[in-house]
Amino acid sequence: MDPIVITHPSQLPSLGELPGYPHDRAVLLVDPSGFDIKYVINPHMEGNVGAVDHAAARDQWLRLRDACADAGLEVSVLPGDAAFPDLVFVANQGLPVLRPDGSRRVIASRMHATQRRGEVPIVSAWHAARGVDVAHIPGFEGLPFEGTGDATFVPGRRILVAGYGFRTDPALLGAAAALAEAPTVALRLVDPRFYHLDTCLQVIDAERALYVPEAFDEDARVMLAALFPRLSEVPLAEAVDLLSCNGWSPDGRTFIVQAGAHATNAAARALGLTVIEVPTGEFLKSGGSVYCLKLGLPW
Ligand code: ARG
DSSP, X not given: OOOOEEOSGXXXXXXXXXXXOOOOOEEEEEOGGGOOOOSOOSGGGTTOTTOXXXXXXXXXXXXXXXXXXXXXXXXXXXXXXXXXXTTTOTXXXXXXXXXXXXXXXXXXXXXXXXXXXXHHHHHHHHHHHTXXXXXXXXXXXXXXXXXXXXXXXXXXXXXXXXXXXXXXXXXXHHHHHHHHTSOEEEEEBOOGGGOSGGGTEEEOSSSXXXXXXXXXXXXXXXXXXXXXXXXXXXXXXXXXXXXXXXXBOSSSSEEEEETTOHHHHHHHHXXXXXXXXXXXXXXXXXXXXXXXXXXXXXX
């Protein structure tokens, strides 16, 4: 099938006919040495400029690193950079794509905020040094695309699920879909507290996902229900206060998530997942948690 952007439930492809797609096998993290809050580009950052406890942030990040290693992932760590206080949120600078021929590609992001634009060449250089094809979306000058913050493959199905409205512009999703070589379901985000798809949708596999219904428009909710037979709700309060929908299941068995999100944990367990709680409170002040702090690699 030719890559295509799906914006309405009537356009969904026949899911059973899609080829497979693997879970992540490795993970890239960025050392939190440069992490800080120096500007406000999402509602969670308001009132938090200068409020990071750096020792606590390092402890929390080390817990996350260990949880990734315990899940059996190969862990790589890129140094931090004080010039880029959000570089630690390494979900955002690109979208890894395992191509149908087995080769590796990363679609480079174009960050919405000027303060974050210099992060992309840093992460792209790391991929390129490992032989990965770093692809740039052609055209659409000035329009943003924020990597796995807003776009994710579905393990088990070669289809991309993308969010738009705050950080990613829907106009360039067709060009991104062509580079991803996958049909792309475009979901409109409607609440600025859920400014990235990864704050309000966690795809586990072709059957299961967790989501925050209030973060999506009606067409998006209908498409999610059609895509995932077992779609569970994350309650709004936990999803806002603890970014509990920003957890991550690297393997379809475990779910690594901000500590203390009891209702979200229960929903994840009901989906058959083993919950691993890690504290990410210093990063929540910047609008990020587990999922944002890592880049999953399907190779
Ligand atoms: N302060 C960062 C920003 O607003 C947080 C990014 C969180 N990342 C994510 N994938 N949701 O850009």
